[in-house]
Amino acid sequence: MKLLSHYLQNKNDPRHEITNWENDLINDSLCYSYRSTVYDTNTFPSSLHSHDYYELVIFVEGEINYVCESSVYSPKRGDVIIIPPGKFHMSKLKGERTHYKRHVFYLYPNAFDAVGKSLADILVRTGEGVHFSLSSREKEEELLMLTEKLSATLKERGDGLARALAFGYIIEIFCLLNRKDIRHSGDSERLPENILALQQYLDAHYTEINSVSEVAEHFFYSREYVSRLFKKYYDTTILDYIHKLRISKSRALIAEGMPIIDVCYAVGFSSLSTFIRAFRTATDMTPSEYRRMVRE
Numbered sequence: 001m002k003l004l005s006h007y008l009q010n011k012n013d014p015r016h017e018i019t020n021w022e023n024d025l026i027n028d029s030l031c032y033s034y035r036s037t038v039y040d041t042n043t044f045p046s047s048l049h050s051h052d053y054y055e056l057v058i059f060v061e062g063e064i065n066y067v068c069e070s071s072v073y074s075p076k077r078g079d080v081i082i083i084p085p086g087k088f089h090m091s092k093l094k095g096e097r098t099h100y101k102r103h104v105f106y107l108y109p110n111a112f113d114a115v116g117k118s119l120a121d122i123l124v125r126t127g128e129g130v131h132f133s134l135s136s137r138e139k140e141e142e143l144l145m146l147t148e149k150l151s152a153t154l155k156e157r158g159d160g161l162a163r164a165l166a167f168g169y170i171i172e173i174f175c176l177l178n179r180k181d182i183r184h185s186g187d188s189e190r191l192p193e194n195i196l197a198l199q200q201y202l203d204a205h206y207t208e209i210n211s212v213s214e215v216a217e218h219f220f221y222s223r224e225y226v227s228r229l230f231k232k233y234y235d236t237t238i239l240d241y242i243h244k245l246r247i248s249k250s251r252a253l254i255a256e257g258m259p260i261i262d263v264c265y266a267v268g269f270s271s272l273s274t275f276i277r278a279f280r281t282a283t284d285m286t287p288s289e290y291r292r293m294v295r296e
Contacts, residue, residue, distance in 0.1 A: 026163055026170065029053075030111035033104045034151040036060075040097040048090045048236045050248045052255070053108050054123045055083040058147055058173075062100035065092045066131070067234070070196050073131040078140030080177065082123060082130050086248055090235065103147040105170070112174065119174045139176065146173050195233050198226065202238065206245045207268035212238050242268075247282045250275070255294045260287045 025031050039045075048067075057066070059075035066073040066081055068089040073081055083089050109120035134140045150169040153162055190196065201218060202209065209215060215238055216226045230238050246267040253263045261272055269275035279287050 026167055027111060029108040030167075030170070031106040032150065032154065032166065032170065033106070034102075034147075035104075036099070036101040038097070038099050039093065041093060044093050046090055046092055046235050048088055048234045048241065049244065050086050050088045051106075052085050052251055053106050054085060055089075056105040056107070056123070057081040057083075058103040058143065060101035060103065060144065062102070063094040063098040064100055065094055066090075067092060067191075070191055070199070071131075072191060075131060076133075078137075078144055079131065079133050080143075084123070086252060088241075088244070088248075092235070103151065112171070115171060119171065119178065122174065122177045134176070134179075143173065143176055146176070191233060195229060198230060202242060203245065206242045206249075207266070209242055209268075243278065244282075247279060250279060250287070251283070251290065254287055254291050260291070263287065 057075075057080065059079045059081065060077060064075070066075065066089065068081075068083055069087055074094075075081060107123075109123055112119035134143060146169055150166055150173070153165050153169065156162070191199075198215070198219065201215065212227055213223050216223045219226060221229075227238060230236075230241070234241065236244075246269065250263050250267045253266060254260065258266070264272050264275040267275075269278065276286055279285075279290070283290060285293070
């Protein structure tokens with residue numbers, strides 16, 4: 001699949017999350033990004049979202065929480081977070097201001113097919129998402145040293161040789177991550193039960209919900225309270241979450257080969273024209289164009 005190529009070709013479009021990163025496409029299935037930015041509450045680009053590929057974050061510095069589905073992760077230097085495809089997630093500031101540094105890989109499991117499929121094992125074992133550390137401070141520093149070499153290689157040179165050298169470092173990084181001597185971090189927590197129940201209800205009924213009032217009535221909440229509750233934890237509205245969920249599910253169904261007209265109604269759109277317009281706004285392509293791309 002070549003979805004990352006598409007995102008990078010449209011990196012000046014503010015609708016694409018990858019536009020906020022310094023990007024380097026290693027191959028059609030793998031993109032690496034490093035960012036070091038001072039953020040405050042007014043500038044932090046927090047947005048609940050999902051995508052079709054894996055996201056692997058090697059955390060360096062910052063007062064940041066990662067929210068993935070029902071879990072909240074508080075990483076420390078050298079920790080690794082893996083977000084599987086289709087899982088809604090976001091990062092949030094813990095305080096008013098922070099210097100946020102991280103290495104991020106966007107990839108499909110087939111990124112390593114040419115050198116060994118087992119390198120992607122760390123991805124396919126993640127399930128709902130995972131936060132873990134390497135077994136010792138020495139191994140964490142080894143991991144960070146490799147990512148710094150990777151970043152420096154791509155920064156100094158932008159040619160094919162640099163990408164080849166970078167891919168070598170990436171292989172070393174994933175070999176390190178696939179070792180058995182890792183430990184799952186205990187520094188995570190579940191979201192409150194009322195917000196979990198709300199999220200689970202939306203996930204189960206997103207195809208049929210047409211208004212916030214319907215959701216409020218189900219939980220015997222006021223419309224204002226349920227809206228405020230969801231916004232507090234996810235920094236988005238209920239209807240925006242439902243819309244994103246419909247688009248995310250539609251991408252998965254199209255990739256599986258379902259006819260576009262069937263996808264439209266399966267995810268809750270009332271007409272094909274509305275679906276095509278919404279899909280194009282979210283992805284910068286029509287459902288038919290998306291289907292052709294995932295078949296490449």
